[in-house]
Amino acid sequence: MMTTNPEQFKSLLLEAKVIVVKVGSSLVTNNGNGLDQVAIAAWAGQIAALAQQGKQVVLVSSGAVAEGMQRLGWKRRPTAVNELQAAAAVGQMGLVQMYESCFSQHQLHTAQVLLTHDDLADRKRYLNARSTLRTLLELNVIPIINENDTVVTDEIRFGDNDTLASLVANLIEADALVILTDQQGLYSADPRKDVHAKFIQHAIAGDVALEQMAGGAGSDVGTGGMLTKILAAKRAARSGAHTVIASGREADVLIRLASGEVIGTHLKTTEMKTTARKQWLADHLQLRGRLTLDAGAVKVIKEDGKSLLPIGVTAIDGAFERGEVVSCCDAAGVEIARGLVNYSAAEALRIMRKPSTEIERILGYVEASELIHRDNLVLL
Numbered sequence: 001m002m003t004t005n006p007e008q009f010k011s012l013l014l015e016a017k018v019i020v021v022k023v024g025s026s027l028v029t030n031n032g033n034g035l036d037q038v039a040i041a042a043w044a045g046q047i048a049a050l051a052q053q054g055k056q057v058v059l060v061s062s063g064a065v066a067e068g069m070q071r072l073g074w075k076r077r078p079t080a081v082n083e084l085q086a087a088a089a090v091g092q093m094g095l096v097q098m099y100e101s102c103f104s105q106h107q108l109h110t111a112q113v114l115l116t117h118d119d120l121a122d123r124k125r126y127l128n129a130r131s132t133l134r135t136l137l138e139l140n141v142i143p144i145i146n147e148n149d150t151v152v153t154d155e156i157r158f159g160d161n162d163t164l165a166s167l168v169a170n171l172i173e174a175d176a177l178v179i180l181t182d183q184q185g186l187y188s189a190d191p192r193k194d195v196h197a198k199f200i201q202h203a204i205a206g207d208v209a210l211e212q213m214a215g216g217a218g219s220d221v222g223t224g225g226m227l228t229k230i231l232a233a234k235r236a237a238r239s240g241a242h243t244v245i246a247s248g249r250e251a252d253v254l255i256r257l258a259s260g261e262v263i264g265t266h267l268k269t270t271e272m273k274t275t276a277r278k279q280w281l282a283d284h285l286q287l288r289g290r291l292t293l294d295a296g297a298v299k300v301i302k303e304d305g306k307s308l309l310p311i312g313v314t315a316i317d318g319a320f321e322r323g324e325v326v327s328c329c330d331a332a333g334v335e336i337a338r339g340l341v342n343y344s345a346a347e348a349l350r351i352m353r354k355p356s357t358e359i360e361r362i363l364g365y366v367e368a369s370e371l372i373h374r375d376n377l378v379l380l
Contacts, residue, residue, distance in 0.1 A: 012242040012268065014260035016175035018056045018137070020241075021047070022165035026182045027248040028063035028095070034070045035063070035094055039248070041102045046254040047142060048106035055258065056137040058172065060145045060165040061099070067091030092146070099144050109141045114148035117286060120167055121325075126280055130171050137172070166232035170239040170279050177236045178257065179229050180248030185265035186226060188213055205237035205267040230267075237269035239279050278378040281325060281338055289318020289326040289345055291371070298330050301337055302379060307370035308339070310359065313352040320345045322367065328377075339377035342368040 013019065023043065030036035047057045065084060068091030069077065078084055096112050103110050113133065119125045136143050147164055162179060169177045189197040203210060211234075214227035226245075233243035246253055246264025257263055293301070297312025308328065320326055321344045328337040341348065348371060351359050356369040 012244065012266055013176050013178070013257045016055065016242070016258070018058075018172060018174040019050070019176045019178060019258075020058045020060060020165055020169040020172070020174045020236075021178045021180065021254065022060040022161055023062065023180045023248055024161070024182065025062040025066045027180060028061060029066040029070065035067055035098050037098060037102070040098050041105070042252075043248075043254070044099070044102035044106060044108075046252060048103070048108055049255050050258055051108065051140065051142075053258065058133065058137070058143045058145060058168060058174070059099075060161055060168055061095065062146070062161045064088045064091040064095050064146055067094050095146075096144060099142075103142055109139075111136050111141050111143050113143050113145045115145060115164065115168075116148045120171065120280075120283065121286060123280065126171070133168075133172050160228045162228040162232040163235070166235040166241075166243075167283050169236040169241045170283055173239055174236075174241050177232065177241050177243045178254065179232065179243065179245045180253065181229070181245060182248065183226075183245075184247050184250075185245050186210070186214075186230070186267075200265050201262065202266050202268070205233040205243055205269045210267075233267040235283065237267075238282055240269060242269050243267040281340070281376070281378045282380060287318075287327050287338065288320035288324040289316065289341075291316055291326055291328050291341075291348075292333075293328055293330060293336075295331065298336060301328065301377065305374060307374040308337075308372040308377060309356055309369070310343075310348065310351040310371050311353060311355050313348065313371060316345055316348050316352060318345055322347075326372075328372070335380055337377055337379050339372040341372055342370060 027039060028036060030039070043059075047059065050057055065077070065087045068087030068089070071090050071094065072087060074087065078087065096110075100110050115129065119129055133143055145164070145168055147161065165177060165179065168174075183191070184199065186200045186203070187197040188200060191197040210230045211227065214225070214230050229245050233245070236243050244257060244264055244266050246257065250256075250263055253263055291308070291313050292315035293308070293312050294314050297308060300306040300312070301308060314331070318326065320341060322342060323340055325338055326341050327335045328339065329335050343351065347363060350362050354362065359369065360366045
């Protein structure tokens with residue numbers, strides 16, 4: 001899991017031109033005690049310095065709900081959706097105002113961008129969001145991104161800003177993702193509970209051993225633990241982005257990282273960069289159904305890079321329609337791919353386990369000979 005050659009990691013941010021930086025709630029709000037102006041001003045100064053170096057930075061910031069709780073005098077994070085949405089609406093005002101004020105000291109404009117999963121699941125809105133963010137970066141504006149908590153529901157939320165940051169990294173095809181947290185980086189166990197926990201400085205993004213040892217959320221202010229950060233690094237790696245998990249309280253952490261210094265945990269991607277369209281497919285968090293494949297279909301998809309035919313499907317779950325995204329799983333239930341289906345669930349149930357030559361006889365028409373064409377299929 002761990003690598004032994006630190007030299008290969010020195011250029012992760014040194015050569016990065018487009019960087020997504022995520023800061024957690026405990027950092028932005030000083031562990032829930034209101035917005036930390038000193039910390040936010042410091043990050044604004046560091047990002048301004050990176051901009052002077054020709055780097056483009058997108059900032060994904062938590063803190064709206066926590067700031068709203070502070071303003072409303074709430075001591076505990078609410079669980080009711082309407083109360084969370086109210087806190088986010090109140091807190092977002094202060095959060096954006098603070099960022100705009102701090103960045104203006106460096107003659108930089110900011111832009112507020114609020115996203116939901118629906119914005120990225122819909123192809124047209126996805127492309128519009130990417131175009132907007134790229135235009136803002138070209139204009140030397142710093143996008144401040146957060147989940148649109150005031151309208152989102154549990155069924156369509158990202159769940160945490162680590163996930164959102166990785167999706168944004170894929171959206172704009174960033175070179176690096178920096179996740180700033182209240183910990184030094186990744187440990188083999190929770191250092192607050194295990195004195196024998198070992199710090200991990202270098203590893204490969206997507207290594208399953210990282211997921212196995214990761215713990216749950218550790219802060220009562222934010223929602224993301226180390227597992228979400230590891231999964232975020234895995235997701236960002238699909239589009240070619242390296243990930244750094246480091247302490248946001250480290251002095252000049254962004255400037256030092258960008259100069260090549262190794263701080264925190266560096267998770268290097270070894271994956272080939274996927275096409276933008278297939279990356280969009282891979283990033284779907286809400287799937288409309290599941291197809292279970294036989295061993296033969298799994299082989300031709302994974303090893304031969306071919307399309308999925310109806311004959312290779314053994315079971316179908318969900319009520320999906322033609323053109324929606326579904327997962328493809330092996331007999332053990334492990335997801336191996338996902339893609340856009342050419343037939344609805346009702347149609348797929350009728351033609352599964354049948355050769356493509358019988359589709360017209362069964363349905364009375366043929367949309368395509370494949371259930372999922374290889375151009376609309378992405379391996380996971």
